[in-house]
Amino acid sequence: MTSLSSFDQKYTPGNIESKWQKKWSKDLVYKVDENSDRKKWYELTMFPYTSGDIHIGHWYAMAPSDAHARFMNMIGFNVLHPMGFDAFGLPAENAAIKGGKHPKSYTESNMHNMRRQLKSMGNMYDWDREIVTCSPEYYKWNQWLFLQLYEAGLAYRDFAPVNWCPSCNTSLANEQVLDENRCERCETIVARKNVNQWLFRITKYAEELLDFSKLQWPEKINIMQSNWIGRSTGVEFNFDISEHNLPQETLTTFTTRIDTVFGVTFIVMAPEHHLVKSLTIQEKIEEVERYIEHSSNQSELERLSTEKEKTGVFTGSYCINSLTGERVPIFIGDYVLASYGTGVVMGVPAHDQRDFEFAKKYDLNVRVVIAPDDWEGQDFTEAFVENGKQVNSGKFDGMKNVDAMEQIANFVEDEGLGNKATQYRIRDWLISRQRYWGTPIPIIHCNICGTVPVPEKDLPVLLPDDAEFRPTGESPLKLKESFVNVDCPNCGKSASRETDTMDTFVDSSWYQFRFISPNFSDAPFDKNLLDIWGPVDQYTGGAEHAVMHLLYARFFTKALRDIGILNFDEPFIRLFNQGHIISGAHKMSKSRGNVVAPDEFVEKYGADTVRCYLMFIGPWSQGGEWSDDGIKGMWRWMNRVWNITSRDFSKLDNINLSDESDMKLVRLTNQTIKSVYEDLKKFKFNTSLAILMQFTNDLNAIWEMKNIKRETWVKAIESLILMLSPLAPHITEEMWQKLGNNFSIHGQKFPSWDEDLLKEDLITLVIQVNGRVRDTMEISLETDESEINQLVLNSTKIKKHTDGKKILKTIYIKGKLINIVVR
RNA sequence: GCCCGGGUGGCGGAACGGUAGACGCGCUGGACUUAAAAUCCUGUGCCCAAUAGGGCGUGUGGGUUCGAUUCCCACCCCGGGCACCA
Numbered sequence: 027m028t029s030l031s032s033f034d035q036k037y038t039p040g041n042i043e044s045k046w047q048k049k050w051s052k053d054l055v056y057k058v059d060e061n062s063d064r065k066k067w068y069e070l071t072m073f074p075y076t077s078g079d080i081h082i083g084h085w086y087a088m089a090p091s092d093a094h095a096r097f098m099n100m101i102g103f104n105v106l107h108p109m110g111f112d113a114f115g116l117p118a119e120n121a122a123i124k125g126g127k128h129p130k131s132y133t134e135s136n137m138h139n140m141r142r143q144l145k146s147m148g149n150m151y152d153w154d155r156e157i158v159t160c161s162p163e164y165y166k167w168n169q170w171l172f173l174q175l176y177e178a179g180l181a182y183r184d185f186a187p188v189n190w191c192p193s194c195n196t197s198l199a200n201e202q203v204l205d206e207n208r209c210e211r212c213e214t215i216v217a218r219k220n221v222n223q224w225l226f227r228i229t230k231y232a233e234e235l236l237d238f239s240k241l242q243w244p245e246k247i248n249i250m251q252s253n254w255i256g257r258s259t260g261v262e263f264n265f266d267i268s269e270h271n272l273p274q275e276t277l278t279t280f281t282t283r284i285d286t287v288f289g290v291t292f293i294v295m296a297p298e299h300h301l302v303k304s305l306t307i308q309e310k311i312e313e314v315e316r317y318i319e320h321s322s323n324q325s326e327l328e329r330l331s332t333e334k335e336k337t338g339v340f341t342g343s344y345c346i347n348s349l350t351g352e353r354v355p356i357f358i359g360d361y362v363l364a365s366y367g368t369g370v371v372m373g374v375p376a377h378d379q380r381d382f383e384f385a386k387k388y389d390l391n392v393r394v395v396i397a398p399d400d401w402e403g404q405d406f407t408e409a410f411v412e413n414g415k416q417v418n419s420g421k422f423d424g425m426k427n428v429d430a431m432e433q434i435a436n437f438v439e440d441e442g443l444g445n446k447a448t449q450y451r452i453r454d455w456l457i458s459r460q461r462y463w464g465t466p467i468p469i470i471h472c473n474i475c476g477t478v479p480v481p482e483k484d485l486p487v488l489l490p491d492d493a494e495f496r497p498t499g500e501s502p503l504k505l506k507e508s509f510v511n512v513d514c515p516n517c518g519k520s521a522s523r524e525t526d527t528m529d530t531f532v533d534s535s536w537y538q539f540r541f542i543s544p545n546f547s548d549a550p551f552d553k554n555l556l557d558i559w560g561p562v563d564q565y566t567g568g569a570e571h572a573v574m575h576l577l578y579a580r581f582f583t584k585a586l587r588d589i590g591i592l593n594f595d596e597p598f599i600r601l602f603n604q605g606h607i608i609s610g611a612h613k614m615s616k617s618r619g620n621v622v623a624p625d626e627f628v629e630k631y632g633a634d635t636v637r638c639y640l641m642f643i644g645p646w647s648q649g650g651e652w653s654d655d656g657i658k659g660m661w662r663w664m665n666r667v668w669n670i671t672s673r674d675f676s677k678l679d680n681i682n683l684s685d686e687s688d689m690k691l692v693r694l695t696n697q698t699i700k701s702v703y704e705d706l707k708k709f710k711f712n713t714s715l716a717i718l719m720q721f722t723n724d725l726n727a728i729w730e731m732k733n734i735k736r737e738t739w740v741k742a743i744e745s746l747i748l749m750l751s752p753l754a755p756h757i758t759e760e761m762w763q764k765l766g767n768n769f770s771i772h773g774q775k776f777p778s779w780d781e782d783l784l785k786e787d788l789i790t791l792v793i794q795v796n797g798r799v800r801d802t803m804e805i806s807l808e809t810d811e812s813e814i815n816q817l818v819l820n821s822t823k824i825k826k827h828t829d830g831k832k833i834l835k836t837i838y839i840k841g842k843l844i845n846i847v848v849r
Numbered sequence: 850g851c852c853c854g855g856g857u858g859g860c861g862g863a864a865c866g867g868u869a870g871a872c873g874c875g876c877u878g879g880a881c882u883u884a885a886a887a888u889c890c891u892g893u894g895c896c897c898a899a900u901a902g903g904g905c906g907u908g909u910g911g912g913u914u915c916g917a918u919u920c921c922c923a924c925c926c927c928g929g930g931c932a933c934c935a
Contacts (some may be wrong), residue, residue, distance in 0.1 A: 241882080245853080246852095246853055246854070246929090249852065249853065249930085249931095250852095250853085250930060250931080253930080253932095254931085256931095256934065258934075259933080264924080279935080280934095280935065281935060282934095282935065292927090294935090303887095334933080350870075361933050361935095362933085362935075363933080363934065363935090365934095366934045366935075367934075367935065368935095370935095371935045372935080373935095374935090377927070378935070379933095380935080381917080381935085384900080446884085449934075449935090451934055452932095560852080569929080569930090570929095572930080573930095593881055642861090642864085642872085642873070643861065643864095644861065644862055644875095645862085648854090648855085648862095650861065650862085651860090651861065653860085653861070653874070655860095655874055655875070656860090656873075656874055656875095657874095658860065658871045658874080659874055660870090660873080662873095662888085663872095663873085665888090673885075705888075712861095712862075712863085712873095713862095713871085714864070714874085715872075715873090716863070716872035716873075717869065717871090717872080717873055718872095719871095720872065723872090766858095781921060790868080792867070792868050792917075793868095794867085794868085794915085796915080796916090797867095797914095797915060798916090799867095799868050799917040834915085835915070836915085837867095837915050837916080839867060842867060842868095843867050843916090844913050844916090845867080845916060847915050
């Protein structure tokens, strides 16, 4: 314990922070030890897109997760907490088209700046592990993994109508189309377009993706994913169309309400259904074709109008409901989607609101088959969709519809009229992008051999550097003959290369595994190391990725497991979603002019203050509002911590020692350590900091008394610094050294506490009369209840409220409170 | 419309069913200073009161309980997600 008068100087974060950052880097303080015998902890933050700037939102995502990772390290885990860049994607290419800057150099200079900014945060990243998704070393494995999926039948090509963003000039996956059919990137309204597309068969995993039992994720995300996958169980029921002499004798519908099958009065097919033409009678052809034309030409805006009328056209044909023997008219209508279920629905107007509206418009029969409790045979004014009793349903009459549901389904199966079935809303993941700045899909199209995978030895298929970027939005790869023209690896004849590139979400579906062996050149990851580190123990990031990145990464993990290249089921065991940082009650945006630039504040107050302020604003999960005034409070506290640590501790020697005060400080230190430990573990940074602030306030008061042992004081101060070190790594490193300890504080253990030293010998007993606080009293925990009763009833403050009243009962909660009920 | 969150001082926010408002911002007053800034000390939910004290208070209305910000029911408002999915 050295004398500290020598560092009684001002806190200058600028010097301190750059000094320690250099030292940490030089001494490899954050180098991950792969041979440690400590338990592993892989904590990952969603890596940033190379937009060019680390803004306050990035800080808000990364500073707290770094603090948590550091904390896990301090409590004994061997921590992997890497960082890299999501470096492919459209903005770089758009910059190329606009400004003539190549996407590669654009991205590289952005990364250069972002790396500098990230380093200024002082995070525990091991930069030797950095991964950059646009580097050939990375995307080679994207291509390799694509080929594995292709071989396993999980990647396929299809010609189908897809979401097309006219502004981005590319197709999009369903997940990437937002509310009101807007593009996830640019919010332009997407169109439908028929294109040849590559897809990943995520639907094969629909059922398994609904199983969240191995995950500790926020319920909200699980619900969002469940909704997106959209499982519904029901029956595929066949209507007889044998009278039309077509190759198939039945028309299959999907319904979740087989209990209403006796109420079918019409059938509606999607306009795109392949049987529409053959089922349309001569006289109706013109009208039907006009309708098909109309619905395909409808603008997206029209289709979106909320109260859109249900429309359709009669095909002139009928089918037979084999359960009733009835002939039922077949319509086409655009409220039926070709892509869901069988593309055909049975119309039950009495029990489905859409069918009801359709029936009213086209004057179709409404037959009640589920009766409401008080129903007396009157007509419905809207569909009745609740539960009731079966009527007009043959031998099922009188049953509760929920019971009849199962029985009719069984009956249908027994009679060979259909089968129970499960449908999912989720579609296969469309990964083709008609753009340059992404991973080339490693496929060659040969006129003779067809679709030929690029042989593994030829990977990576490199993006040509000298592509031409035209403002027309055409893919530069299409125009690049030296890229397109290639010999077929199979027959050697001239063939053409696939020019689509992959969705950048492919890159981020497995990057978490690449971090485990970022420079491994034999495979996407070193399996031995993956066995040690995988999967990610704690993932943190925004909830906006619920049905995109997070779902894709789960799919990838399961697919790679089945292919046999990894052996667990989920990529991210625990997930924490941080909230958003806002400014002036609004989301930050350049157009609003309310963007907070972290660099500015780092320069003014230092990274430690910015980190801690962000963590102090409120619960991390809820986000919070940035305040230029608020951060001043954190700056003041940081200085108070500096000052209290910088004092000359020898002033505590040879003075009037009070054992009681000393014991109080011991207790306070122990209590503080326990509380901070528990809060940090749970990401409750705001309350951790509040407790530490309270601790420094108390320490300041204690210092004034100077009646404690020097060693007790030093223990308290060192505990303070250690507890603060994951949150504010620089100032605490400086303090640690100034206190005479060895480099580095970031190799130290989190201070421990002794349960026996937590207990207060006196507690404040709250005294209530009729549930209202009237007095308090310092008592020993050992005082027995009858004695307390005496004390309480003798209190003058209490007497005021009990005199002349009858005491009905007293409730005593040990060590806390006593409540006297009077009347 | 359906499914999640969330409504607490002037503000950000704390509170295992047990003293509501910890901690911080802002503001009062004071110290230091020629002065300002910075820093330190003091007070700070609202109303009445000089103080003591009393009353009222966690979106609204009910309920359970000795006791409710916390649990239950109904409703209102805000944020997010989904929305012709048969």
